Amino acid sequence: MRLFTNFLIFILSATLNLKAQEPIEYFLPDDLEYNSQIPTPDQFFKQQLGEWHLTHDQVLYYMNAVVAASDRAILREYARTYENRPLVQLIFTSPENHKKLEELRKIHLKFSDPDEDLSYTDVPIVISLNYGVHGNESSATNSSLLTAYYLAAAKGPKIDNLLKNAIILVDPCLNPDGFSRHSTWANMHQSAVKMTSSDSRQYQEAWPGCRSNHYWFDLNRDYLPLVHPESQGRVAKFHEWKPNIYTDHHEMGPDNTFFFQPGVPTRNNPLSPTENFIYTKKIAEYHSRFLDRIGSLYFAEEQYDDYFVGKGSTYPDIHGCIGILFEQAGFRGRIRETANGVKKLSFGIKNQFTVTLSTLEAAMDLKDDLLKFQKNFYREAIEKAKNDPVKAYFFGDEHDMQKNALFVQLLTKHHIKVYKNEKEFSAEGKTFKPGSSYVVPVKQPQYTLIKSFFEEITTFTDSLFYDISTWTIPYAFNMPFIKSGSLKNAQFSGNPAEPEFPRGKIIGGKSNIAYLLRWEQHFAPDALYRIQNAGLITKAATKKFSFKVDNKKEVFPYGTILIPASGQNYDVDNVFRIISEIAETTGISFYGIEAGFTEEGIYLGSNSFIALQKPEVLMLAGRGVDGNDAGEIWHMFDQRFHIPVCITESYALGSTDLNKYNTVILPDGSYPELTKATAEKLKKWVENGGVLITVKEAALWAASNNIGRVKYKESAKQDSLIQANYAGRNKISGLNAIGGAIFNAEIDASHPLCFGYTNSKIAIFKRGTRVAEPLT
Ligand SMILES: [Zn+2]
Incomplete structure (x- = not known):
């Protein structure tokens, strides 16, 4: 019995030890007092930080509780994710500043107006703290609760000085959909007993992983293209405040330590001024001092660069702001064995919070310099523009x-x-x-x-x-x-243009013969699908032709869509009504044609118009498929063209009834789960008229299974005489890689794949070194 009791005590203590991460004192500076009216995360959740991965809802509950209890904070929703999760920004400053927040914002914006002349004293600096653009980098968002607690609850002259002289914008979670996937995944794999093995399933996130957003897009590549609501809202907030410092908290591989910028000095974007690098380095001295104090190892000026301005830490750099990338070793679970010993999530959270504190201290010390830097940045921009040969x-x-x-x-x-x-x-x-x-x-x-x-x-x-x-x-x-090089060719009025989405119309009005739709229009696939969904017959031109429109010859290129007005299941009045409604909904313009013979080229009854089928699309996903590529295709069909796509696991293809689909898409990927029997099934379906679309590496899979043909260029042999040492080996492999470049390519505009392109030259963005040979 005694033995059993001891065993029970051992089990109990093991369980308790396992769950417990660290008490709140572990994370916070120990030389401060805190306002007891503000709940600590431990009190609020009745668990310690890092014990369970917090969900996005929990993060919001806590942030709202802090705001409700504090006169230093407000919370504003700035966008919704695709999954309808609120994206929020908290603003921390002194109660006095809160009373005139809008006035302070407007004054601050004058620092980025080259025509304004402001002095640097008595104006708050704006610091933007941003956590977790990648959903599975959990220490970032989990640390934002400490930031909120500290800014709302800390007492003493240091925090009073900070809140008086700074407006601190906190975005606790930049990617709520990805973060929610990950917290569910991490929590559902937690064992009651201690499990630290890196082989655990908790680190093998189910496809497509939790880094990306709803459409499997890497949001840290969306600061320029602004495709997604998260980035659109975030960049709008950036310009609303034009901060002086913008932090971007991430995680990297589990065996690393901690990285803070500056990155590799030779890989700064040349558009970013030298002073930016100097200030980033000055601020880095604070990170190193603060991390030394808690005994955490770190590195800088290696590995990461500051080049692509579509990333969270670089976009600010070309706005007179200091963008700072932080990368904590990512444990992706509660506890994990790493090259640096067994590490807990709480350790990562503490590091992230520590560099938040060092950033705030640096901002106070460098406040006037950074405001001056911002002002000079915009003034110099105007000077550079004056001297630029491009006008x-x-x-x-x-x-x-x-x-x-x-x-x-x-x-x-x-x-x-x-x-x-x-x-x-x-x-x-x-x-x-x-x-x-x-x-x-x-x-x-x-x-x-x-x-x-x-x-x-x-x-x-x-x-x-x-x-x-x-x-x-x-x-x-x-x-x-x-x-x-000059503006003499230009004539433009003083008011900047607003985006004007065209109103769809039927040029020439109602027709008894046919309607035409030019395929070059961006949302033409949306309109075509709606026409097909309404049950109308549609055809595509494989040769060019022309008509007189408004007494001018108009050439209709390859791919022009023809919708006959007669011979449909509807009378001509109803066809006109359907086309009119679709023109209005999609903004697409149609041509109502009154005669079947053309000025030049094929007539409208020609067999060179090929009949189209309404697409019934199946897309493969799952292990071996590139999630970014699959997500991009899904987003395009779903959000841009409103065409349904059935996404299925590639292993399920063997039991899928392919007769329900006329189009199968294989996004970039290796397809380890497609068996020989499935390949044979797909081949038969293609032989019976199915359209198989393969992207990048998927073409290799198709060719190796004798579905379609493709031949790739042999890789260039590496020069065996090249002088290289072990330390420089990364440089050699880097020299043979293409991270992402733009190539000028020729297309065959008459090929159905290129319908809609009016120019035979096209810019192609390419990553990787695989190049296809022309087929003979
Ligand atoms: Zn990241």
Whole structure:
């Protein structure tokens, strides 16, 4: 019995030890008193921080409780995720500052206005603290509760001075959907007894993992494209406040220590001023001092770069702000064995909170310098613009007003002023007409971002990249653009343009013959699917033709969609009604055609119009599939084109009835779960008319299973005489990699895959070194 009791006591204590992470005193500076009216996270949750992975709802409950109990904090929702989770920003400052917050914000914005002249004293600095853009990097968001507690509850002259002289913006969770996936995953794998093995399933997140958002997109690559609501809301908040310091808290592999910027000095973005690097390094001295104090190891100026401005720590750098990347070793569970011993989540939380404190202290010491730096940044931007041989960028696609509107919308979200171009002019074989083109003069406060948007950089100080090396945004839109050395060709009014999404119309009105729809329009697939869903017959032109429209010859290119007005299941009046409604809903313009014979090219009854089927789409997902690629495809169909896509696990394909689908998509991936029998089944389905779309590596899978053909170039042999030492081996592998670059490619515009592209040249963004050979 005694033995049994001892055993029981052992089990109980093991369980207690396991669950317990650390009491609140472990995390907090020990030289301060705290306001007892503010609940600590321990009191609020009746568990210690790190004991369980907090859910997003819990984080919000706590933040609301802090705000309710404190006169130093307010909370504002700024967006909703796809899964309808609120994204929130907390603002901490002194009660006196809160009373005139809007006034202080407006004063602060003058530091980024080159025409304003403000002194640096008696104006608060703005510090933005941002946690967990990657959902599974849990120590970041879990540490934000300590930030909130500290800022609301700490007492004494130091915190009073901070709150008087700073406005602190706290975004506790930048990716609530990914964070929710991860907290569920981490908690559902917690054992009652101690389990630290790195082999545990808790570290093997089910596909597609928890890093990304709802559409499996890496939100830390969305600060420029602003595709997703999380980033749109966040960048709007950035410009609402234009902070002086912007932190971005992450996690890296479990066997690391802690990283803070500056990163590799030779890999700074050249548009970011040298002073930025100097201040980042000055602030880094505070991180190192604070981390030394708690005995945590760290590194800097290695591995990570500050180059791609679409990341959270680099976007601020080209706005006169100091962006700082933090990377804590990620344990992804409550406790884990690592190269640095057994580590707890609480240890990661403590490090993240410690660098929050060091950032706040540095901000106080460098306040006047950082405000001055911000002011100078915008003044110098105007000076640089004056000396820049490029005076403006012109852009516009006369065939796609929807794309133009999307592009103008993106520029305005980044506070770049864009104007309607009111004078036709041609250069470099491109024509920019009034009504469909725009001009962006470079002489404006957002000069630096404009350069980053439009510039084509082809030489680099250091050609090794952690990430992509180029991102010329007009290429991503396939948008015709040029840079201009003078503004004499431009004519534009004083008011910046707003995005104008075209109203859909039927040019020529009701028809008894047919309607045409140009495929170049951005949302044309949305309109086509709606037409097909209404049960109308649709065809696509495989040859060009032209009509007179408004007495002018108009060429309809490959891929133009034909909807006959007669011979449908509806009479011509109802066909007109359906097309009119779809034009209005989608903003797509149609042409009502009154005769079947054309000016030039095929007639409307030609067999060169091929009949189209309504897409019934199946997309494979799961192990071996690139989640980012699959998510991008899903997002495009779902959000942009409103076409349903059935996503299925690749292992389930063997038992799927493929006759329900006419299109199967294999996103980039290796497909280890597709058996020979499944490949055979897919091959038969293709032979019977099914359309199989394979992306990147998936083409290799298809070719190796004799479905379609593809041949890849052999990898170049490495030079065996090259002199390299062990320490420099990363450099050699880096030299043979393509992190992400843009290539100028030729397309066959008559091929159905390229329908909608009017130019035979296209910019292709490429990662990786796999290159296909032309098939003979
Ligand atoms: Zn991260």
